[in-house]
Amino acid sequence: MSPFARFLSTAREALYGRHIPRLKSTGDTAITQIEAPERVRLAIAGQVAVVEVGETVEAGDLVARTPEAVRFQRRVHASLSGTVTALSQEEVVIEGEVPDRPPITHSEPDWISPESITDTAREAGLIGMGGAMFPAYVKLSRVAPIDVVLVNGCESEPYLTCDQRVLEEQRGEVDCGTVLAMHAVEAERGLIIDRETYYPGGYERLLIRDVLGRVVPARGLPRDVGTLVINVQSALALHDAVCLGRPLIDRVITVDGGAVGRPGNYRVPIGTEVGHVLDACRVDVSKSAAILTGGPMMGRLAERLTPVTAGTGGVLALTAAELSRSRTQPCIRCGHCMEACPFDLPAAYLAETPHKAVLGCVECGACQFNCPARIPLVERLQRAKAVVTAWD
Ligand code: SF4
Ligand code: SF4
Known part of the structure; x- marks a missing residue:
């Protein structure tokens, strides 16, 4: 730089x-291998499975692929060595063991x-x-x-x-x-x-x-x-x-938050359920107000069966204090949302009045984080974007 x-x-x-x-x-x-999960759920929506229930697979075997005619090709590989125990249009479930990483x-x-x-x-x-x-x-x-x-x-x-x-x-x-x-x-x-x-x-x-x-x-x-x-x-x-010669079957994620007993960086097979991550990292569910996959700004609320995907950077178990949630108040026109926006967008205005400038919003959440009135700006900006996109 x-x-x-x-x-x-x-x-x-x-x-x-x-x-x-x-x-x-x-x-x-330092990165450590997470305790082995019993099963993985591999998302295959839009793809065709090339395995059947009951079939034995080795980690790294192809389990689903997009048809040839589809423009953007995808492949999904087994992240455990074991047996296919369930199959639907949405996912392949494999039960087995984590292979040794070469x-x-x-x-x-x-x-x-x-x-x-x-x-x-x-x-x-x-x-x-x-x-x-x-x-x-x-x-x-x-x-x-x-x-x-x-x-x-x-x-x-x-x-x-x-x-x-x-x-x-x-x-x-x-x-x-x-x-x-x-x-x-x-x-x-x-x-x-x-x-x-x-x-x-x-x-x-x-x-x-x-x-x-x-x-x-x-x-x-x-x-x-x-x-x-x-x-x-x-x-x-x-x-x-x-x-x-190794397909994409695992990734490193951060597990952190006030409710996590063993925070750290873990190598996790893709498709591992969030519930397994929470158990392996000793999450105290009584302290946890929200479980997220990804970071606190752009992450998504997760459930125990939500799988870790190739795009999951972290699993967070945050306490109520960390979320610092409070009730939404009316906008006080302080302008902090615009000051916080890296693209200088007038978030409060765009959230209320759809304008094509909203298409420049990347939904990063910086405006919402800085809003003293705790207004759910990202949700409103998303709605405004949908309205403006429909104009085209
Ligand atoms: S969510 Fe959109 S408007 Fe808000 S700070 Fe990010 S880019 Fe700017
Ligand atoms: S930061 Fe919140 S209260 Fe301040 S102008 Fe923006 S939306 Fe309104």
């Missing part, structure tokens, strides 16, 4: 992020074509692990000229430190994944952005603006400004797929 970009980022942090605490107490906790050694192939990297990413079922869950092979295809690959390790949501730990412990593999991504899109530069930033500075449009000074058009994509952004764990998964 250039000194100017760093100055800009720090200034934005002072302006926008001052009220959002980082709460990253697990940053020094030793993670760095072994960059001598030469590999950009097409083979893309094909490997597709067949390994790689998807965006920053939360977008979009098939990675599409981003890695050369559909537009790309000159820079940014590997996003900012992790600006409070509590989450899993990407930071992956960077600490598996930097060589992430570096290799970055080089592979650069090779796939024929980019000249690759940057791993590993500094903490203000919330929501890790959002890819802001990252591109802060690091490269490029502005992604309102309805455009990073590739429109010659940039590919991938998450740290996506880069690691690309290394694992190309260099170890």
Whole structure:
């Protein structure tokens, strides 16, 4: 990051992020394998299962794929070795054992074509692990000229430190994944952005603006400004797929919050139920006011049967005090919501009066977090976006 970009980022942090605490107490906790779950629930909506109930599978076996004619291809692989015990259009349930993870050694192939990297990413079922869950092979295809690959390790949501730990412990593999991504899109530069930033500075449009000074058009994509952004764990998964022949079957998550007895960073098979994570990490349910998958700003309320997906950065068990919920009050026109918005959007106005400017809202929640009246601005902005989108 250039000194100017760093100055800009720090200034934005002072302006926008001052009220959002980082709460990253697990940053020094080394990654450990979570206690083995008895079963996993693999989401396969829109795909066709290639296994049957009663079938025995090895971890890494293909269990579902999209039909050939579908534009964006997906693949799902078994994350446990065991038996398929249930199957529906929505999920495959496997009961069994966590396989030994092959030793993670760095072994960059001598030469590999950009097409083979893309094909490997597709067949390994790689998807965006920053939360977008979009098939990675599409981003890695050369559909537009790309000159820079940014590997996003900012992790600006409070509590989450899993990407930071992956960077600490598996930097060589992430570096290799970055080089592979650069090779796939024929980019000249690759940057791993590993500094903490203000919330929501890790959002890819802001990252591109802060690091490269490029502005992604309102309805455009990073590739429109010659940039590919991938998450740290996506880069690691690309290394694992190309260099170890390993499909995407697990990820590192942060488990934290005031109700968690054993907070930390855990490697978890994809499809592990949140209930298992809560039990393994000694969550005191009597203290917990909300269980979330993801961070507190953009995460979702979860239940015990909710599975950990490739895009799940964390499982949080927050106390009522941490949620600091209070009753919604009328708007006092203080303007804090607009001051907090990284895109300078007048959130209070847009939440009440649908205007096409609302389409620039990324639903980051910074405005809502800073609202003293506790107005559910994100929900209202989402509704306004739906109204404006219907105008087109
Ligand atoms: S208006 Fe949208 S983009 Fe701006 S702070 Fe609120 S949620 Fe984030
Ligand atoms: S921060 Fe809340 S109270 Fe203040 S203007 Fe915005 S919506 Fe109204």
